[in-house]
Amino acid sequence: MAQVTVIIPNYNGIRFLKDCLEALFSQEDSPAYQVVVVDNGSGDKSLELLKTQFPQVQVIALSSNTGFCHAVNVGIRAAKTPYVVLLNNDTKVYPRFVRALYDAIEARPRAFAVNAQMVMWDDPDLLDDAGDRYCVLGWAYARGKGKPAAAYGHPAEIFSACGGASIYRQSILEEIGLFDEAHFAYLEDLDIGWRARIRGYRSYYEPSARVIHYGSASSGSRYNEWKAKMAASNSVYVIAKNMPLLQWIWNLPFLVTGFIIKFLFFCKKGLGEQYWNGIREGMRKACSPAGKARKVKFQWKNLRHYLAVQWQFYINTLRILKES
Numbered sequence: 001m002a003q004v005t006v007i008i009p010n011y012n013g014i015r016f017l018k019d020c021l022e023a024l025f026s027q028e029d030s031p032a033y034q035v036v037v038v039d040n041g042s043g044d045k046s047l048e049l050l051k052t053q054f055p056q057v058q059v060i061a062l063s064s065n066t067g068f069c070h071a072v073n074v075g076i077r078a079a080k081t082p083y084v085v086l087l088n089n090d091t092k093v094y095p096r097f098v099r100a101l102y103d104a105i106e107a108r109p110r111a112f113a114v115n116a117q118m119v120m121w122d123d124p125d126l127l128d129d130a131g132d133r134y135c136v137l138g139w140a141y142a143r144g145k146g147k148p149a150a151a152y153g154h155p156a157e158i159f160s161a162c163g164g165a166s167i168y169r170q171s172i173l174e175e176i177g178l179f180d181e182a183h184f185a186y187l188e189d190l191d192i193g194w195r196a197r198i199r200g201y202r203s204y205y206e207p208s209a210r211v212i213h214y215g216s217a218s219s220g221s222r223y224n225e226w227k228a229k230m231a232a233s234n235s236v237y238v239i240a241k242n243m244p245l246l247q248w249i250w251n252l253p254f255l256v257t258g259f260i261i262k263f264l265f266f267c268k269k270g271l272g273e274q275y276w277n278g279i280r281e282g283m284r285k286a287c288s289p290a291g292k293a294r295k296v297k298f299q300w301k302n303l304r305h306y307l308a309v310q311w312q313f314y315i316n317t318l319r320i321l322k323e324s
Contacts, residue, residue: 004033004102004167006085007075011040011065013089014049016214021054023092030098033085036060036078038071067184072163076178081170088164090214091118100209101167104155112172112201113161113193116209119149128213129165131158131205132190135320136251136313137258138235140190143205153207159312160193161203165211172201180241180294182285186227187234194242195296197312200305228271232278233285235259240286244298247306251313 006024010017017037024035035057039046041064050059060074076084085101087093097116104114118129130144130152142162144152161168163179166189176195179188193203239248239255248255259279266275285291298306 003031005079005081006035008037009071010089012044014044014046016090028095038075040065069179069181073178085167092212094210104206112196113203115161115205116165117207118213121214132160133316135316136254138255163189225274228274229278232275233282236282
C-alpha cells in the first residue's frame with residue numbers, strides 16, 4: 001500500500017517534465033509511492049508526453065491555469081496516502097529523495113512538513129533553498145540561497161517548507177486546511193507553514209533528500225512585473241491573515257520599514273509601480289469578505305505558539321543582519 005503521493009503541478013513544463021519524472025521513477029529503497037501530475041491547462045503537448053511515455057502517472061487535466069495552489073489542492077484531495085510530496089516540474093531528484101523525506105517526517109510525530117535540500121541547476125554545489133524563514137520586516141527568504149550546499153549538511157528546524165520539494169503530513173493538512181487559493185502563487189507555502197506553527201506543529205530541513213531545481217520556470221525570470229506584483233500582494237495578505245491585531249500593531253514599525261526597503265529595491269529594478277500596485281491589491285484582498293473569512297482566528301490556547309512565532313521573527317531578522 002502506498003505511503004506517499006508525489007504531486008507535480010505542471011503548466012507548459014514539457015522541457016522539464018521528462019527529466020523530472022525519469023529521476024522520480026529511479027528512486028532507490030523508497031517506500032511505496034504514487035505520482036500525480038496536475039496539469040494547469042498546458043498548451044505545449046505535456047499531456048501527450050505523459051500519456052505516451054509515463055502511463056503509470058495519474059494525470060488530472062484542468063482546463064485552464066488555475067494557479068499553483070488550486071493545482072496542488074486538487075492533487076492533495078486525490079491522494080489517499082498519509083503523506084504527500086509537492087514537487088516542482090523543473091526539478092531532478094536524487095535517488096533516495098522519497099526515502100529521506102519519508103524517514104525524516106516519520107521520525108518526528110509533531111512535524112507538519114520536511115523540506116528537501118534544493119540545489120541550483122547550473123551549479124549543484126550551491127544551494128537554492130534549505131528551508132524558508134520569515135522575519136519581523138515582513139520578508140520571507142530562502143535559507144542558504146547561493147551558498148555552498150556542503151555548509152548545510154545537517155537537519156534543522158525551519159519556519160516553513162518550500163512547496164517546490166517538500167513532504168507534508170495529510171492529517172495536519174486536514175486539521176489546518178489546504179493551500180489558500182487566494183495566493184494563486186508565491187508565499188502560499190509560507191502561509192500554510194505559519195498556520196501549522198500557530199497550532200504548535202513544526203517544519204524541518206533534511207539535507208539527505210536532494211533535488212536539483214531550475215527555478216522561475218513558470219514565471220520566466222527571477223524578477224518580472226507579474227511576480228513583483230504577486231509577491232507584494234501576498235506579502236500583505238499573509239500578514240493580515242495570520243497576525244492577530246495586537247501582534248500586527250506591535251510589528252507595524254518593522255513591517256513598514258521592511259516594505260519601504262523592498263519598494264526601493266524594486267524601484268531600482270524598474271518594478272516599483274508593480275510592487276506598489278501589489279501592496280494595494282494585497283490590502284484589498286485582506287479586507288474583502290473572502291479575505292476576512294480566511295483569517296486565522298485567535299485562540300488563547302495558541303498564545304504560546306504565537307509567542308514562539310514572534311521569537312522566530314526576531315531571530316531570523318538577526319540572522320539577516322549577521323549575513324549582510
